[in-house]
Structure formats: structure tokens, C-alpha cells
Amino acid sequence: MNENFFYHALQVDPKICFGCTLCMRNCPTEAIRIRNGKATIYENKCVDCGECYKVCPSGAIYVAQDDFQSIYNFKYRVVLMPSVFLGQFPEDIKASQVYSVIMDLGFTHVMEVEASALIHSKLSNKYIRENEDKKPLISTFCPAIVRLIQVKFPALVDNLIPIKAPVDFTAIYIRDKLLEEGIEPEDIGIFYITPCAAKIAATKSPVGEDKSTVDGVLNMDTMYNMVLKEIKVRGKNYQKKISANDVSSDCIIFSLTNGEKRLNNNKKSFAIDEIHNVIEFLEKVEDDEIEDLDFLELRACDESCAGGILTCGNRFLINDRMFQRAKKLAERERNGETLRKKEISKKEDLLIDNANVSKIMPRSMLKLDPDINVAFQKLSKIRELAVKLPQTDCNVCGAPSCKALAEDIVCENAKMTDCVFMQRNLEMRDSLSSNESVEIMKKIWGEEKLKDYILNK
Amino acid sequence: MMHTEFTVVEGDFSNAGKASSEIKKMLKQLDINPQKIKKMVVAVYEAEVNAIAHAYGGTIDVDIDQSKICVVIKDVGPGIPDIEKAMQKGFSTASAKVREMGFGAGMGLPNIKNNVDELDIKTEIGVGTEVRMVVNF
Ligand SMILES: Nc1ncnc2c1ncn2[C@@H]1O[C@H](COP(=O)(O)OP(=O)(O)OP(=O)(O)O)[C@@H](O)[C@H]1O
Numbered sequence: 109m110n111e112n113f114f115y116h117a118l119q120v121d122p123k124i125c126f127g128c129t130l131c132m133r134n135c136p137t138e139a140i141r142i143r144n145g146k147a148t149i150y151e152n153k154c155v156d157c158g159e160c161y162k163v164c165p166s167g168a169i170y171v172a173q174d175d176f177q178s179i180y181n182f183k184y185r186v187v188l189m190p191s192v193f194l195g196q197f198p199e200d201i202k203a204s205q206v207y208s209v210i211m212d213l214g215f216t217h218v219m220e221v222e223a224s225a226l227i228h229s230k231l232s233n234k235y236i237r238e239n240e241d242k243k244p245l246i247s248t249f250c251p252a253i254v255r256l257i258q259v260k261f262p263a264l265v266d267n268l269i270p271i272k273a274p275v276d277f278t279a280i281y282i283r284d285k286l287l288e289e290g291i292e293p294e295d296i297g298i299f300y301i302t303p304c305a306a307k308i309a310a311t312k313s314p315v316g317e318d319k320s321t322v323d324g325v326l327n328m329d330t331m332y333n334m335v336l337k338e339i340k341v342r343g344k345n346y347q348k349k350i351s352a353n354d355v356s357s358d359c360i361i362f363s364l365t366n367g368e369k370r371l372n373n374n375k376k377s378f379a380i381d382e383i384h385n386v387i388e389f390l391e392k393v394e395d396d397e398i399e400d401l402d403f404l405e406l407r408a409c410d411e412s413c414a415g416g417i418l419t420c421g422n423r424f425l426i427n428d429r430m431f432q433r434a435k436k437l438a439e440r441e442r443n444g445e446t447l448r449k450k451e452i453s454k455k456e457d458l459l460i461d462n463a464n465v466s467k468i469m470p471r472s473m474l475k476l477d478p479d480i481n482v483a484f485q486k487l488s489k490i491r492e493l494a495v496k497l498p499q500t501d502c503n504v505c506g507a508p509s510c511k512a513l514a515e516d517i518v519c520e521n522a523k524m525t526d527c528v529f530m531q532r533n534l535e536m537r538d539s540l541s542s543n544e545s546v547e548i549m550k551k552i553w554g555e556e557k558l559k560d561y562i563l564n565k
Numbered sequence: 566m567m568h569t570e571f572t573v574v575e576g577d578f579s580n581a582g583k584a585s586s587e588i589k590k591m592l593k594q595l596d597i598n599p600q601k602i603k604k605m606v607v608a609v610y611e612a613e614v615n616a617i618a619h620a621y622g623g624t625i626d627v628d629i630d631q632s633k634i635c636v637v638i639k640d641v642g643p644g645i646p647d648i649e650k651a652m653q654k655g656f657s658t659a660s661a662k663v664r665e666m667g668f669g670a671g672m673g674l675p676n677i678k679n680n681v682d683e684l685d686i687k688t689e690i691g692v693g694t695e696v697r698m699v700v701n702f
């Protein structure tokens with residue numbers, strides 16, 4: 109896999125974006141600039157966390173997805189549904205109802221992603237035990253966090269646990285099961301319902317893997333609407349096709365905050381959600397400020413996957429429903445009405461054999477140049493420029509801060525004259541005409557915002 | 566050579582770490598080995614806290630070139646009567662108030678010594694202390 113190629117599912121629709129700068133100001137990795145009046149994303153800085161999507165007031169940022177019809181490229185169509193998908197539905201809609209209805213939409217098989225969660229945590233616990241020297245070990249469950257560490261905390265890449273995610277495990281399991289049934293490999297299509305852009309990016313260009321374990325990704329909001337509509341149309345008259353029996357009670361909440369930590373018997377571990385919280389904590393981890401740390405569960409979204417940008421409904425309600433479901437299931441397990449051990453455990457060896465990802469590489473976005481002499485010159489230049497800029501962080505140059513503009517200038521992605529204060533200064537000295545200033549502003553803000561009739565509007 | 570300065574304010578523990586995180590960012594931009602970055606950040610942080618806790622604040626001077634980083638923390642304060650003793654693990658004169666904030670284990674100076682390639686402490690009773698630290702890249 110080419111380290112420079114990174115698929116991003118988050119995209120800006122230039123027809124809708126009107127350059128309000130909210131996304132740029134909220135991006136935790138300063139990956140957004142305004143060019144030609146529209147938000148544009150620096151691909152090598154974006155970690156797919158979805159903060160921009162959350163704050164965009166006009167819906168200009170969207171998550172590209174595979175066409176639903178592409179499921180019909182396969183004779184056997186498997187849908188992998190994360191537990192959080194079920195958490196979106198009101199209490200009176202049963203898990204088995206959702207399982208059955210989703211199959212009716214065109215799938216031949218359905219499986220809940222978290223079916224493999226216990227095997228996953230068993231393996232990650234083993235890895236943690238065997239890698240004392242790499243502590244604290246950091247979960248790779250949330251792909252936005254993996255990318256965040258690659259670009260912003262390159263010193264911590266060796267702390268990442270190089271194990272695939274539950275969705276990969278479950279996909280490997282079901283594919284193998286269907287192959288065993290004599291189904292041709294090319295006839296199997298596995299589709300994953302994603303709660304976020306990060307998981308899409310991770311399946312399209314997986315970090316530390318050669319090939320994705322799934323054949324396509326479907327957005328959770330789209331799928332939720334399709335299923336809910338179907339349920340409404342049918343009322344209570346659905347035909348139960350399959351019982352919702354993939355997961356045990358302790359797996360359901362795996363993707364929620366503390367979900368991994370709970371299954372992890374380490375002495376000192378933390379579960380931290382929301383990307384700014386994670387960044388704050390990682391700064392400390394990087395400086396060894398926290399002693400004897402064993403394990404970190406880090407998630408980009410507030411309330412973890414219940415707060416994924418593609419989930420429908422309030423994250424706290426989703427969280428609560430998932431806990432209720434887990435509680436009920438635990439009771440049934442205690443009463444012996446259902447087994448805790450599931451089918452998937454029969455293929456544990458297969459999953460263990462295929463669990464590892466190769467070394468995760470750093471991709472520092474801060475690094476100014478691989479050559480220290482050049483980097484040094486650039487850094488000196490940035491610091492020189494930074495004091496000349498007005499420190500107003502006004503965003504008019506199309507960058508999130510004066511500091512970011514200074515970096516852009518030195519990296520040749522912007523010019524000193526992009527700063528309005530510089531423009532006025534140069535105009536006073538007659539080294540820039542007002543026409544030239546307008547042309548500069550047009551490049552950043554587009555023709556539309558600088559048309560001369562605007563004052564007469 | 567690149568020069569930067571910071572000021573340290575007496576008793577302001579909440580802002581301790583500002584200088585070290587700024588230094589960290591610069592070193593990351595230079596793509597310096599993460600282990601070296603960590604060493605300098607830890608040392609600067611400890612020295613900064615000392616200037617806040619045991620003295621009345623001061624200044625931090627940072628000089629970076631292609632081969633090393635040199636940080637000098639100069640405070641206005643009581644000075645250190647016995648540097649050798651102060652360098653011992655566990656020696657501390659930290660006040661109850663400072664201890665309450667989680668400092669005062671007497672590990673700061675030994676920790677600095679462990680992390681930097683050069684350490685030079687100049688001190689004058691009743692005037693202040695100057696801690697000079699170098700990490701080679
Ligand atoms: N800048 C300073 N001015 C005056 N005295 C100092 C200064 N730095 C250190 N000292 C003296 O040296 C002692 C040891 O310092 P050291 O940093 O090793 O430990 P500490 O600050 O007491 O505790 P810790 O650093 O573990 O929180 C201090 O208790 C103090 O008496």
C-alpha cells in the first residue's frame with residue numbers, strides 16, 4: 109500500500125459550501141483551508157474524524173458511499189451490522205425484527221459485527237501481556253485515532269496494537285463459512301454498515317493491511333432510513349427469518365466508551381472519547397507524564413460509536429438502548445435461555461491466524477522536511493513570519509490561524525499577501541494596488557463574494 | 566540558530582508546560598528523534614516547575630540549531646544553598662502547598678540530569694538560579 113495514498117470518505121460539495129469557515133476552525137488537525145470560497149481538505153492532514161461534518165451548518169460535507177445496487181454484483185450478499193445500528197431503533201422494535209427486515213432489503217445473510225468482540229479482546233489482551241516494553245498499548249479499534257496517531261503523534265505508532273478490528277474478524281469468519289458451504293469466492297459480497305467516515309476510509313485504504321476484508325461499505329443513516337421505512341410499512345407483521353443470536357451480552361457494548369476497557373483486565377487503563385480529549389491525553393502520554401499506564405481505549409467520537417456521524421438519533425439514547433439490550437441478554441444467559449458461546453468460536457483458530465496487521469508507519473504531518481537542514485530553514489522562516497503576522501486568527505486568509513498561514517507560506521501553499529493586514533500595509537507603501545488585493549481575495553473567497561454590486565444589494 | 570523566549574510566572578502551575586509543549590512542536594517540525602524530544606520536554610517541564618514552585622518565576626531561553634537544543638531557565642529567587650544535596654533523589658524543601666499540588670517528591674533535578682546531555686546549574690543565594698540544559702540530536 110502506497111503510504112501517500114489515503115482514501116478519505118469525507119468530501120465537500122462545492123455547490124453547497126459557502127465558505128463559512130466553521131469546519132476550518134473546528135478541525136482538530138488544521139486540515140481545512142478556504143480556497144475559491146469553498147472548504148478544501150488537505151488529504152495528508154485529515155484523519156476522517158468527522159468534526160467538520162458535525163459542525164457544517166449547510167450539509168455541504170458528505171460521506172461518499174458505495175451504491176446500494178452494487179450488492180447485486182454478488183450472488184450471496186452478506187450484511188455486517190454493528191450493534192450500534194440496532195441501538196438507533198425505538199425500544200418497541202426488536203433486534204430480530206431488524207435482522208429480518210434488513211435481509212428483506214436484498215441480503216442473503218446478516219451478521220452482527222460484535223460477534224467477534226470476545227475473540228478480539230482475548231487477542232489484544234494477549235498482545236498487551238506479551239509487549240510490556242511497548243506500554244501503554246493503544247487500541248486500534250477507532251481508525252480516526254490510528255490516523256491521528258500516525259500524523260500527530262508519530263512517536264506513539266509502536267504503541268498501537270497491530271490487530272484487526274472486530275468487523276474484519278467477523279468478515280473473515282463469514283467468508284470462510286460460506287466457502288465451506290461450497291460457495292464460489294467471487295460470488296460472496298460482504299457489506300459493512302458504517303457509523304462513520306473513518307471506518308470507510310479504513311476499509312478503502314486499510315492501514316497495515318494489503319486488502320480489505322469487506323467488499324463494500326454502506327452508510328448507517330441510509331440503511332437506518334431504509335429499514336425504518338420497511339418496518340413502518342409492515343407494522344407488526346414481519347416474518348421472523350432469523351433470530352438475533354450472534355452476540356453475547358458482553359459484546360453488545362464493545363463499541364461504546366469503556367466497551368473494550370471492560371473486557372480488558374489491565375491494572376491501569378483509560379477509556380477516553382471525543383477527539384480533543386484524546387489529543388489532550390496523548391500529549392501527556394507522549395511526554396511520559398503518566399506512569400505505569402497499561403492500556404488506552406481511545407475513540408474519536410463523543411460517546412464513541414453511539415456518537416458516530418452517521419448514526420441516527422441522540423447518542424445518549426442510543427447508548428442507553430444498547431445497555432438495556434445487553435442487560436436483558438445477560439439475564440437470558442443467566443437463565444440458560446441462550447448460550448454465551450457462539451458459533452464463531454468454532455473458527456477461533458482461523459481468526460487468530462489472520463488477526464495481525466503489518467507494522468503501522470508514522471506519517472508526521474508536522475515534519476517540515478526529511479532533511480534536517482531544510483526543515484531547520486523552514487522552521488526559522490515560519491517563526492520569522494509568525495511574528496510579522498497580526499496574531500488575530502481572523503481566517504480571512506483562508507487558513508485557521510496566523511500560525512497555520514505562516515506554515516502554509518513556507519510550504520508554498522499560500523502567500524504572505526493572503527493576509528489582509530499585509531495587503532493594507534503594502535497598499536500604503538504603494539507596492540500593491542487595490543485591484544491586486546481584490547484578485548488575491550477572489551482566489552481565496554471566490555468571485556461571488558467580491559462582486560462589485562454587493563454593496564448595492 | 567533559532568532563538569525563542571518564554572516567561573515563567575510564580576505560583577502559576579496551571580501554565581507550567583506551555584514552554585515545553587511549544588518546544589515539542591518545534592522539534593516535531595524538525596522531525597527530531599521522538600526519544601530526544603521526550604528527554605528535552607521532560608527536563609524543561611521539571612525546571613519550569615522548579616522556577617514556579619521554589620522561586621518567583623523567570624525566563625526560558627531556547628536555542629536550537631541543526632545539532633542540538635539548548636534551554637536556559639533563569640529565575641529570580643532564593644537560590645539553591647547546596648546543589649549537590651538538591652541533586653539527590655528525594656531531597657526536597659517543597660512547601661506543604663506545593664506538595665498538595667502533587668509536586669515535591671525531590672525527583673525533578675535528578676530527572677533532569679538523567680535526560681539531558683549537558684546540565685549546568687549556576688545559583689546565587691538571594692538572587693536566583695540559572696539552569697542550562699542541552700540535548701544533542
Ligand atoms: N529554581 C530553584 N530555586 C530554588 N531552589 C530550588 C530550585 N530548584 C530546585 N530547588 C531546590 O532543590 C530541591 C530539589 O529539587 P527537585 O526538583 O529535585 O525536587 P522538588 O522540586 O522538591 O520535587 P519534585 O521536582 O519531585 O516535584 C527543591 O526542593 C528546592 O529546595
Ligand code: SF4
Nearest residue numbers: 250304407409413416
Ligand atoms: S468512535 Fe466509532 S464512530 Fe467514531 S470515528 Fe471512531 S470508530 Fe468511527
Ligand SMILES: [Mg+2]
Nearest residue numbers: 611615673674
Ligand atoms: Mg522539582
